[in-house]
Amino acid sequence: MVIFAYLCGSLSGAMIVSQLMHLPNPREHGSHNPGATNMLRVGGVLAGLLVLVFDILKGMIPVWLAYRMGISPFFLGIIAIAACLGHIYPCFFHFQGGKGVATAFGSMAAIGWDFAGVFSLTWLLALFISGYSSVGAIISFILAPLYVWFFKPELTMPVAMLSCLILARHSSNIQRLFRGQESKIWKKKR
Template sequence: MIIIAYLGGSLSGAIIISRIMQLPDPSEHGSHNPGATNILRLNGKLPAIFVLIFDMLKGAIPVYIAYRLGVTPFFLGIIGIFACLGHIFPCFFHFRGGKGVATALGMMIPIGFDFTGCFILTWLLALLITGYSSVAAIVGFLMAPFYVWLFRPELTLPVSMLSCLIIIRHNSNIARLLKGDELKSYHRAKIKND
C-alpha cells in the first residue's frame, strides 16, 4: 500500500488535467508549482476544482483502501505521507511536484471527519483573513497535529510528520511572505509566450 500510495501520488493532477484540457503547463508558467492554486491563477476556477479533487483523491483512495484492509492507524498515516511524497516528488514528472496540501487533506478525510473539519475551517479562516493560500496551508498544518491529538491521538505522530513535511515545502512561500512578494490566491498569473 505504501508503494501504491507513492505511485498514485506521483500522478500530477495539475499537469494531467492541463494536458487533457489543452491548457498551459503549470510547471512552466505562473509560480511553476503544479498544484491547484497555480492552476487557479493561470486558468480559473473550473480547472482548479478538477485539480483539487484529483489531488485529494490521490490521498484519500490509498488510505481508505488500507483502512478497509484493517491497517493500523499509525501505518494509515504513513501510507498518507507516501501519497504526499508522491505528489511532492513525482517519479513520473522528474520529481518536480507540488506542495502536497490537497493530497494531505485527502488522506485525512477517510480517517477522521472531525479533525478534518477543524482543519478545513482553520484553512478557510486563514485564507479569508489573509488572502494567501500559503498562509492558510501553513496555519492549517501547524494546527493539524493538535486537532488530531484531540480526536484521534494514535495518529498524532504521522500527522505531525506530515505537517512538518508540508510546512518545509512552503519554505519559498515563507521567504516571499517575509519579503512581501507573495501573490494572493486570486491574483491572475501571466502566461509566458514561447
C-alpha cells in the first residue's frame, strides 16, 4: 500500500490537466509549482478545480483502501505520507512536485466527512481573511491534529506526522509571508 500510495501521489494532476487542456507548463509559469493554486493562476478556475479534485483523490484513494483493509492507524499515516511524498517528489516528473496540500487533505478526508468539513472551513476562512492560499494551508494543518483528536483520537498521531510534513514544505512560504513577498491568490485592482 505504501508503494501504491507513492505511485498514486506521483501522478501530477497539474501536468496532466495542462497537457489535456493545452495550457502552459505550470512548472514554467506562475509560482512554478505544479499544484492547484498555481493552475488557478495559469489556467483559470476550471483547470484549478480539476487539479484540486485530481490531487485530493490521489491522496484519498490509497488511504481509504488501507483503512477499509483494517490497516493500523500508524501505518495509515505512513501511507498518507507516501502519497504526499509522491506528490512532492514524483517519480514520473523528475522528482519535482508541489507542496502536497490537496493530496494531504485527500489522505485525511478519508478519515471522515466531519473532519474534512471542519478542515475545509478552516482553510476557506483563513484564505478569505488573509487572501493567501499558503496561510489557509498553514493554519489548517496546524489545527488538523486537534480536529482529528475530537473525531477519531486514534488517528491523531498519523495526522500530526502528515501535518509536520506539509508545514515543513511551506517553510519558504512562511519566510515570504514574514518578508511581505508572498503572492495573494487574487490581486486587488486599483
